[in-house]
Amino acid sequence: MNETANVKQEPRISAIWIIPIIALFVGAWMLYQYQANKGATIYITMAQAEGIIAGKTEIKVRSVKIGQIDHIRLSDDKNSVIARAQIDKHYDSLLTDDANIWVVKPRIDETGISGMSTLLSGVYLEFAPGESNLMKEHFILQDEPALIGKDVKGGRFVLQSYNAEVMDVSTSIYYKNYKIGQVETATFDWKNQAMKYGIFINEPYQNLITLNSIFWVNAGVEIDLSADGINVNTGSLSKLLKGGISVGLPEQQAPGDLANDGHAFSLSKSYKHALEERFYDFDYYLIEFEQSIRGLRPGAPVEYRGMRVGTVVEAPANVMIDGVPAHFRTDNTAVPALIKIEYGRIYHNSNQARDFWRGNVEGWIKNGLRASLKPGNLLTGAVYVDFDIYNDADDAELTTVSQYQVFPSVSSGITVLADQVSDVLNKVNNLKIEDSLAQMQSTFTDYQALANEMRDLLNQQDTQNLPGDINRNFAEMTKSMQQFDVTMKQFEKTMASYQQGSQFHHQLQQTLSEFKRLSEELQPLTRGLNEQPNMFIFDKSLPADPTPRKQ
Numbered sequence: 039m040n041e042t043a044n045v046k047q048e049p050r051i052s053a054i055w056i057i058p059i060i061a062l063f064v065g066a067w068m069l070y071q072y073q074a075n076k077g078a079t080i081y082i083t084m085a086q087a088e089g090i091i092a093g094k095t096e097i098k099v100r101s102v103k104i105g106q107i108d109h110i111r112l113s114d115d116k117n118s119v120i121a122r123a124q125i126d127k128h129y130d131s132l133l134t135d136d137a138n139i140w141v142v143k144p145r146i147d148e149t150g151i152s153g154m155s156t157l158l159s160g161v162y163l164e165f166a167p168g169e170s171n172l173m174k175e176h177f178i179l180q181d182e183p184a185l186i187g188k189d190v191k192g193g194r195f196v197l198q199s200y201n202a203e204v205m206d207v208s209t210s211i212y213y214k215n216y217k218i219g220q221v222e223t224a225t226f227d228w229k230n231q232a233m234k235y236g237i238f239i240n241e242p243y244q245n246l247i248t249l250n251s252i253f254w255v256n257a258g259v260e261i262d263l264s265a266d267g268i269n270v271n272t273g274s275l276s277k278l279l280k281g282g283i284s285v286g287l288p289e290q291q292a293p294g295d296l297a298n299d300g301h302a303f304s305l306s307k308s309y310k311h312a313l314e315e316r317f318y319d320f321d322y323y324l325i326e327f328e329q330s331i332r333g334l335r336p337g338a339p340v341e342y343r344g345m346r347v348g349t350v351v352e353a354p355a356n357v358m359i360d361g362v363p364a365h366f367r368t369d370n371t372a373v374p375a376l377i378k379i380e381y382g383r384i385y386h387n388s389n390q391a392r393d394f395w396r397g398n399v400e401g402w403i404k405n406g407l408r409a410s411l412k413p414g415n416l417l418t419g420a421v422y423v424d425f426d427i428y429n430d431a432d433d434a435e436l437t438t439v440s441q442y443q444v445f446p447s448v449s450s451g452i453t454v455l456a457d458q459v460s461d462v463l464n465k466v467n468n469l470k471i472e473d474s475l476a477q478m479q480s481t482f483t484d485y486q487a488l489a490n491e492m493r494d495l496l497n498q499q500d501t502q503n504l505p506g507d508i509n510r511n512f513a514e515m516t517k518s519m520q521q522f523d524v525t526m527k528q529f530e531k532t533m534a535s536y537q538q539g540s541q542f543h544h545q546l547q548q549t550l551s552e553f554k555r556l557s558e559e560l561q562p563l564t565r566g567l568n569e570q571p572n573m574f575i576f577d578k579s580l581p582a583d584p585t586p587r588k589q
Contacts, residue, residue, distance in 0.1 A: 075127055076124050076126075077127035081122055082120070090110065091107070094160065095160065099165045107123045107163075123163075133173050133175065138168070139164065142164045145183075185238075186220075186238050194222070195237050195299070196236060196303070197234070198304055199304070199305035199306075199307075200232045200304075205221055205283065206221070208220055208221060211283045211284075212284050213246055221235050222236045223236035235305065247297045248296055249295050255305065255307050256282045256283060317383060319381045319389075321395075322378050323442065324440075325409045325423065326374050326447060327372060327447055328447070332419070333413075333419040334353040334421050338350040340377050340379070341423070342426070347379055348377050348383065353376070356376075357374060375423070379395060402427075405427060407427055408448045410447060410449065493516075
């Protein structure tokens with residue numbers, strides 16, 4: 039029996055492959071979802087990776103997780119660490135060019151204690167978004183956290199300090215003892231040798247910062263010693279412990295225009311110094327003194343009849359003429375000092391003060407306006423420059439040396455006093471007492487001859503026969519002449535004691551010798567007063583100023 043076999047065609051793909059195919063599609067879908075949701079990749083450069091762990095350390099904004107560190111490696115030059123992080127795609131817009139990032143960990147500083155929650159959970163990276171429209175993927179980890187977020191409204195300015203004490207980050211800024219801001223950053227500008235501070239002023243107080251504002255360090259304790267006694271002012275406890283920076287306007291100073299963000303101001307070490315350093319509108323003048331300038335130091339005041347109008351810049355002035363210092367010239371032995379006339383001291387509107395000064399200074403000089411040195415403090419020997427009108431001053435005018443105008447000067451003060459004392463002593467020393475006594479003796483001899491002639495006239499018969507009244511008058515005159523004759527004899531006796539070889543003459547000679555020696559001893563004193571006005575208080579120990587001389 040023949041049977042027919044039914045041959046069925048088997049499918050080429052076994053059903054068992056359905057499961058792997060489904061798994062492949064699921065895996066591809068999961069990979070797609072992962073790639074679609076993982077967001078941007080950023081790279082963070084840091085000095086070291088202390089406390090940061092790949093796959094664990096999170097990146098947060100306001101305590102909300104936006105990403106995580108997934109890889110850490112050394113940089114190619116092995117000088118830093120580069121951490122790679124994945125950011126959730128919903129937060130890609132936060133990766134702006136001006137964003138900041140720093141490590142949140144336990145800290146104890148001037149602002150208090152922070153980051154204590156990281157003791158159990160570990161450190162994390164805080165991300166502070168910026169306001170820029172530019173995006174980037176490479177960031178640098180900051181050493182310190184940002185004190186003020188980019189979303190806080192206010193104004194940011196710059197303070198530069200050349201001689202004030204170093205202030206810490208978070209130092210408060212006060213306006214009339216009310217806190218209006220704080221220091222955000224503190225860096226040292228090694229090129230300009232100055233501290234540079236970035237400060238933030240909260241809204242709306244940034245409107246208090248104008249172009250005429252001054253900043254100074256407030257130490258918390260101010261001591262004022264005056265004629266009324268000692269006045270001690272202390273601020274708040276935080277200001278006393280940490281100090282602070284004060285901002286304000288000088289008295290009688292107009293506010294001026296508002297300062298733009300980023301405007302740089304000078305930070306002074308005290309309110310007094312801030313007032314001195316705020317005068318930016320000035321002209322330089324050179325003053326040549328024909329006397330010693332010992333005691334004249336940079337920063338000394340320049341005054342006009344007690345009103346300060348400027349400041350000494352250099353003494354002696356560092357001015358070169360034909361490659362030689364101005365005070366070493368062979369044709370001029372004067373010592374130059376460089377000053378500046380600060381127009382803000384003359385009037386609160388410096389533009390008007392400048393025009394007034396420049397338009398009248400030449401006329402004032404023609405009327406006798408001169409500069410001179412006056413003693414400022416006998417204890418320290420400090421002197422200052424004083425402007426005043428001298429009616430007997432020689433004619434002078436403004437001249438030019440190098441790039442500076444030269445203001446005429448006169449010698450005055452302690453120098454003139456010393457010169458006058460020296461002149462008096464020299465005149466006394468040159469007196470010829472013996473010649474004067476000889477002239478006096480000759481004069482009295484003539485008087486004696488006149489008396490004898492008058493006596494002979496009265497003894498004549500014609501004179502005696504005059505009428506009675508006249509005769510009585512002559513009788514009285516005769517009596518007077520007799521008394522005068524007695525007086526002359528006494529004077530002759532006295533003059534005899536003055537003659538050479540007498541005891542009185544010897545005593546007079548001895549007295550004159552003592553007086554001459556005294557005058558010679560006082561001459562070094564007058565020269566010392568000329569060079570060092572405070573030598574009555576301190577010993578003269580410094581050498582005399584060198585005298586320029588031709589080589």
